[in-house]
Amino acid sequence: MEYRHIIDSDRCKGCGLCVDVCPQKVLEISCEINTKGYFPAYQARPEDCIFCATCCLMCPDVAITISENVHDFAEQEI
């Protein structure tokens, strides 16, 4: 099964809780500002992601999703 880890950068408030709890240290806070004026989290090392969803669990803003349907997300990203 193939999974996708997506951070909706405009939903993200850059609180960094996901960065703190990621067991693989995949995430970091970006230097680029989002439309709301926050510096969002991003996957600095996506290859290390094990899709454990710990970051999703901790995110207060439901900004992170994990999908197994690649096509759905391709559409959403447009």
Added chain:
Amino acid sequence: MSKTFKKPECLSDLHTHYCPGCTHGIIHRLVAEVIDELGIKGRTVGIAPVGCAVLAYNYFTFDFQEAAHGRAPAMATGIKRVRPDLIVFTYQGDGDLASIGMGEIIHAANRGEKFTTIFVNNAVYGMTGGQMAPTTMPDQRTTTSPFGRNVKEVGMPIKIAELLSALETPGYITRQSVVKPKYIVRAKKAIKKAFQYQIEGRCFSLVEVVSTCPTNWGLTPVQAIKWAEETMLPYYKLGEFKVPE
């Protein structure tokens, strides 16, 4: 187990007004997930408090009422007494529930009203700007306890879960937290259990959730979850305090 993760249906698309790292968002999501999973969206009525979660009604996609400060348990009582078929929950903070609404919550719990209360304890008044709450920790600085909570003058923080579990009326009373992923998993289970007790018409249920307020605590979100863990959790012990027989 599926590894996918997405926003629950009961949560609206709106971005919340909460500060970065505020754990209200996590608790909202858990409640929404539970209502999704139980399939009760069409008969659920939520009650928003006065406090930071005053706009909670914007973030859910089912019927909602907005209460005055502390009065949510009375409104929930009103609904459940005239429409016992509805699933009703109040979402209240520590100023709302443990201070101005103490009378309402104790009597609702003692009557065994069959609704669910999600009680968010972050040891401070959020909405009004960081004043001392009944649950503020000893020596914790707030805008109305600038030298730290002086327990000799204002007493010790109130432990709501313990207080309510002292009532003889059967109920489900538990304290959970969302400051660590493993706590979040447990908190969701507790919230689900609380709603299930309600659906079965068994008892009043309350889930106290130890959470954070980085902005008013003057900490970063990550420092805040650590402060909650180190300072609050030893005092506010997690666990089930009362389970109906």
Added chain:
Amino acid sequence: MEIDLDGIVIIAGNYGSGKTEVSINLAVNKKRSGIDVCIADLDLVNPYFRTREVKGLLSELGIDVIVPPEKYLQADLPILSPVISGMIRQPCGLTLLDAGGDDVGVNVLAALADSLGGKKYNMIQVVNPFRPFTDTVKGCLKMRSEIEKASKMTINGIIGNANLIDETSVEDIYNGYDFVKQLSKESRLPLRFVTVAAALMPDIDTTRFHCPVLQIERQLVPPWKRAVSIKPVI
């Protein structure tokens, strides 16, 4: 027919059955026939229209009226005058205890058990079939058993007090009489008397009744009405 009642008489009944008005008029009636009368206001539950409102008038007639101390007369407090137990221990010709309404109103009697112990008394239930909860025989019997339970005493008679105050018709009085007659039969409690408002008296054929009639000169009236003036006892 004379009303045959003396000694300790407790007037009980449901809320608004007319206990107080009956008590006042019974007191006056007995006083007129030369019997010493004292009356105690035991109504601790009703805030308005109590015996205490007509204390002055009854005192003028030479009737002893026991009410709570003057300063508490209009208080929202359940005050039981200590004089009451004394008056029970040494009753006069007719000692009337005007109890409060329903089972709640007679609770106080249980508190007087020590004084009443071993004494002979009559506890009588006032019934107005135009009142809710006592508009059926069944309702009256239920009220009776609730009163007996709360007071720990036994009811041994009935007073028929059928009325719609100013709107009472002759027909209402006759129907009310038939009702209490039936109640008396089913409960096996004697019908002690029925009441008729003074103004209606001329239109009533009292030979229709097989019990005494107490004429009611209404005293407990709202402020825009005048009470029926009671002539002094000679």
Added chain:
Amino acid sequence: MGKVLMKGNEAIGEAAIRAGCLNYFAYPITPQSEVAEYLSRRMPEVGGMFLQGESEVAVSYMLFGASACGERVFTTSSSPGVSLMSEGLSYISGAQCPAVFVNIMRGGPGLGGILPSQGDYFQATKGGGHGDYRLLVMAPASVQEAVEMVMTAFPLAEKYRNPVMILGDGLIGQMMEPVEFPDDLASEPVNKDDWATSGMDTRKSENRNLVKSLYLSSEELNKHNLHLKAKYDRMRREEIRYEKYNIDCDYKALIVSYGTMSRVCKTAIDNLKKEDFKVGMIRPQTLFPFPEKAVNEAASKNSCKIVISIEMSMGQMVEDVERAVIGKRPVRWYGKCGGDVPTPEEVIDVIKSMVKEA
């Protein structure tokens, strides 16, 4: 069903049931506790619901919650209790929920006393709670009228999505009068699907409903308040009720009085008539909206020298009477409170001396 003899408080409770309201939350307070006592027996007989709340504050929100999910609901209290409910009244009005409140007034301020009074006129008609809200206020003068007003109150509350208050004084609650319950005043609750939080399944709707009184933007809040004002203006056009008494003669004085006080005034007017001293009366049955036009017209009669507001309060309604008369005639006040109800004789003396001075 024929007439029954009922205490005002019992009749009020029964009237709500007959109107189709089977939900009652309350907290005991003299002189209206008989409503709760009556309904605690009666509600189980009709499959209704009675709950004694922990305080009047809580009770007002029980009403709010129940009403907000679309059910008919009412409560009764007396002055100090209504003060506590005023917070809820403000929220319920702001959230536009229908509910019926009965205030059997006792003397105040503070604990005051338990005897009849009309001291809550301002509280009822001018608001009591915070913000720009109004209650539709009806004042019965007899037990029968209390029954009819309670029964009318439910459809009115639903028509305006606003609380309706029945303002009676202690005597209305405590006295006994024969009553009849008119069948034609019974009414079914209206459909509330467009706003009530009755559960989406109940409405078979995909859209959720939200009941709230919070408006964060000033523009929205102003708009909301203008909407409320438009409702209150509509009440002023459509709901004014009053009784004229002895108004077809050339009266020297016009009395304005309501509730128990108006019955004393009627006796006074009748007695004065025997002396050929003519006095007219307007008895407001709605206190908000106040019958301004009727009072103004009655005051304008050539023969009328003076308008007297007679109240069991220290001069509250007189302010509305003055507003209505707009300086056309001198307006005076007479009143007593705390249970000391003026007698017909006192009222006669007052009228005579005020007419003489005018």
